[in-house]
Amino acid sequence: MTARGPGSGHTAGAMCALRLGGLADVDPLAVPVPPGTEVTTRVDRVLGTRTVGQGAVGRVLAVDGEQIDVDVVGVGRVRYLRSELVPRKLGLVRYARRRDDAWAALAPTIVLDVVVGSRAWGLADAGSDEDRRGVFVLPLAWTTGLVTPPLDLASADGTGAYWEGGKAVRQALRADPNTLEMLFVADATSVRDAMGARLLEVRDACVSQEIYGSFGRYALSQLDRLEHDQRLAAHRVRVLDWLAAEPALTLDEVATRLARAAEVAGPTPADAERRARDYLKQLYRSLHDQGQLARSEWAALVELAQGRGHGFASPRGQRPKNAYNLIRLLDLATRWLGGGSPELRVRDELRPVLLAIKRGEVPLADVVAMARAMTPALEAARATSPLPPRADLPRVEAALRAIRHDAARRALGNEPGPWGADTPEPPEARFDP
Numbered sequence: 001m002t003a004r005g006p007g008s009g010h011t012a013g014a015m016c017a018l019r020l021g022g023l024a025d026v027d028p029l030a031v032p033v034p035p036g037t038e039v040t041t042r043v044d045r046v047l048g049t050r051t052v053g054q055g056a057v058g059r060v061l062a063v064d065g066e067q068i069d070v071d072v073v074g075v076g077r078v079r080y081l082r083s084e085l086v087p088r089k090l091g092l093v094r095y096a097r098r099r100d101d102a103w104a105a106l107a108p109t110i111v112l113d114v115v116v117g118s119r120a121w122g123l124a125d126a127g128s129d130e131d132r133r134g135v136f137v138l139p140l141a142w143t144t145g146l147v148t149p150p151l152d153l154a155s156a157d158g159t160g161a162y163w164e165g166g167k168a169v170r171q172a173l174r175a176d177p178n179t180l181e182m183l184f185v186a187d188a189t190s191v192r193d194a195m196g197a198r199l200l201e202v203r204d205a206c207v208s209q210e211i212y213g214s215f216g217r218y219a220l221s222q223l224d225r226l227e228h229d230q231r232l233a234a235h236r237v238r239v240l241d242w243l244a245a246e247p248a249l250t251l252d253e254v255a256t257r258l259a260r261a262a263e264v265a266g267p268t269p270a271d272a273e274r275r276a277r278d279y280l281k282q283l284y285r286s287l288h289d290q291g292q293l294a295r296s297e298w299a300a301l302v303e304l305a306q307g308r309g310h311g312f313a314s315p316r317g318q319r320p321k322n323a324y325n326l327i328r329l330l331d332l333a334t335r336w337l338g339g340g341s342p343e344l345r346v347r348d349e350l351r352p353v354l355l356a357i358k359r360g361e362v363p364l365a366d367v368v369a370m371a372r373a374m375t376p377a378l379e380a381a382r383a384t385s386p387l388p389p390r391a392d393l394p395r396v397e398a399a400l401r402a403i404r405h406d407a408a409r410r411a412l413g414n415e416p417g418p419w420g421a422d423t424p425e426p427p428e429a430r431f432d433p
Contacts, residue, residue: 111196
């Protein structure tokens with residue numbers, strides 16, 4: 001029998017299974033926890049006559065230095081110090097550390113920095129954030145080692161998101177709405193480096209009839225999903241109301257009641273009840289995944305419906321902000337396909353309607369009807385569109401190559417700046433356990 005060497009067999013397999021990384025061990029008390037992060041509390045918090053115990057689960061709402069507001073499951077908004085919270089999952093800790101390290105190192109390599117969102121569309125109000133999107137170019141040293149470089153950067157407060165140059169170009173070529181809007185909102189004040197200006201020179205080459213699918217048909221499909229989500233939300237409220245009034249109800253009993261009350265479709269009554277039961281299981285699992293239930297089980301859903309209340313936030317898909325943005329996309333796609341100027345500011349006659357939708361003053365059914373009424377104009381614009389069927393791939397690729405050659409030239413020439421003499425040190429490769 002042949003003897004196995006120290007680098008063969010199971011040992012070698014274990015070594016090969018290790019993940020290549022480039023970060024030091026992370027401290028869950030030190031990583032940033034921007035809005036949206038799921039966290040677990042490390043201390044008890046007394047609120048009047050009630051105590052929110054250590055180990056409560058919630059989602060970060062706002063960050064003000066060391067003061068962090070958390071939407072605690074079954075409680076609501078509670079303020080903690082950063083030292084009193086840890087990210088809920090280890091994977092989130094590692095992700096947050098990687099994101100923070102990447103931002104600290106590569107923020108100087110941003111070449112386009114653009115104000116987007118409601119401020120660019122002319123739909124901002126007093127509570128609107130200043131969202132920024134843009135492009136960064138990796139220094140040569142970050143592309144030549146074993147560690148895969150980041151393709152996205154995000155600011156600590158979550159309002160800034162930036163794509164690596166190649167990723168941004170690929171997204172623009174397939175008519176991604178966020179990327180095209182970022183490129184066409186940008187002006188001279190958005191350009192931080194000549195490499196960013198080169199991208200703007202070819203932005204028109206990214207425009208094609210693909211806008212029909214990525215803007216228009218996408219918006220219609222998402223509105224269909226909104227309708228579906230609204231029906232599920234109505235089921236959720238109904239179930240929680242039942243459990244608040246009758247906490248002894250079992251999962252099977254609620255499934256039977258839901259199948260009848262919501263007229264759940266099925267070949268037989270038994271099939272309808274089975275679908276309702278599956279929905280109920282999906283409900284408590286989903287709420288747990290979102291950090292709104294402490295445990296992924298029926299009993300936790302009953303607890304939520306009981307003395308802890310169930311005034312948690314609506315799913316993202318149901319929020320008015322999503323609906324008004326989809327109507328905006330339909331209007332923009334129709335105008336752009338028709339050969340009009342890609343003016344991203346909303347038309348004056350449409351602005352009051354979109355603001356009303358954004359404030360939640362328009363029923364979702366009316367929003368969907370509005371979208372359906374806009375569909376014939378979208379289809380007509382596509383049928384007669386003067387835009388090319390596809391983006392100008394050679395022209396865009398030439399620009400991307402020129403940008404990368406420019407970054408390499410600065411590195412080899414050791415020129416001043418983040419792509420040359422001041423290049424941030426890339427992460428060192430190592431195996432993560």
